Amino acid sequence: MERKVSIFFKKWKTDLIRKPLVVYGPKQIGKTFTILEFGKQEYKNVVYFNCDHNLNLVELFKKEKAIDKLIVDLSLLSGETILEQDTLVVFDNVNDLEIIKGLKLFGSSNSLYHMIAITSRRENLREFKGVELQFKSMTEMDFEEYLWARGEKQLADLIRESFEKRKSCPFHKVALDLFHEYLFTGGMPEVVYAFINGYNDYQIHAIKEKIIDTYIKEISLNKVLIDIPRGIEAFYSIPSQLQKENKKFQYGLMGYGKRAKEYESAINYLVENQLVCRSYKIRQIKSPLSSCREVESFKLYMIDDGILFSMLHLNRKSIQTDESIKETLYENHIAKTLMEAGYSLYYYQSGGKAEVNFVVQNRMGQIIPIEIIVRAMSKAKSLSVLMKRYTVSEAYRITENNFSTKKEVRYIPIYAVFCLNDMKI
DSSP: OOOTHHHHHHHHHHOTTOOOEEEEOOTTSSHHHHHHHHHHHHSSEEEEEEOTTOHHHHHHHHHOOOHHHHHHHHHHHHTSOOOTTTEEEEEESOOOHHHHHHHHHTTTTTOOOEEEEEESOGGGHHHHOOTTOEEEEOOSOOHHHHHHHTTOHHHHHHHHHHHHHTOOOTTHHHHHHHHHHHHHHOSOHHHHHHHHTTOOHHHHHHHHHHHHHHHHHHHTTOSSTTHHHHHHHHHHHHHHHHHSSSOSOOGGGGSTTOOHHHHHHHHHHHHHTTSEEEEEEESSOOSSGGGGEEEEEEEEEESOHHHHHHHTTOOTTHHHHOHHHHHHHHHHHHHHHHHHTTOOEEEEEOSSSOEEEEEEEOTTOOEEEEEEOOGGGTTOOHHHHHHHHSOOSOEEEEESSOOEEETTEEEEEGGGGGGOSTTTO
């Protein structure tokens, strides 16, 4: 399945100041598969090392600090020849600092060897950082990539064209139906593959349950033992938190007497390792938005729509019959898509009940409010209240209707949220 990140990998390969690359992101999103496919297409050969409990590899990097000798030892360990420029060397499941120290050698000497390390633990990057390395985040498949996998690349191009030229999409209903399909599958490659190949809903649910179990195992790797059960509690509470009318994370929903101070570290761990994404409340709009956030008031979202769909125990008819469920799924989709595009997330809530679902700030410093309107909420006025109170040059409403513009507000269909990135707004 075609992934956008492959374009980045090709540019990295030809970069004149190329450094060893560290690719990070949650498990099960296709990091290893995508990188090995890239290697297969772009190099004469690929040498792969699984670093999980690989003591021989750790010892090798501990004792050897000369690049030429390291290459000879790595070739012997793998049983394959490592060629300058023509071999991609992949280190998977990297969690050991000794291996990263070894890779840094290749980034400080204009080396002609091409190295990629893969990790699912973003917290490790605090130790891995250095000018000798380059970093790249990877996420699950977005809706555009899902359309590519479904053989609908032309439709994906039409959606982008409609967004850029501010005109109606000629296949709006088709796009909306396929988007609802995506909310069921989510963007995990294994789930998408199963759906495309005719697996039934029960089989697909079983795959998603396996992925959820993988994330619970990731939480159990927390070095602070007391935070492991708290992290699992917080993770499992997110669906019920998002079903509330007020989606602010409430500790009491996990049980009587739960307090913020007890869960702060565990929730930070979930966010830092990209197992959930967080949006902070703001009461005023000024630059930078980070100066306005209320750290004690936030919402948590799942990083995959399909996982949330299963954790809510939904069937596919739920999207068509339950407006509240639809709003929950739409909001989660927008949150995780904006987060994956590199935005810090905020939501605006005035002294009253007026709430704008998202407020983001792009790299040019522009502040953009984004409001969701499903059919049952067509008279929402929160965005108008915000725009009258603050100077905002452009705003978005995400709806189920086709593209349109009314005054300074752009109306974007929910399936086109993937178009909202720093290159476009």
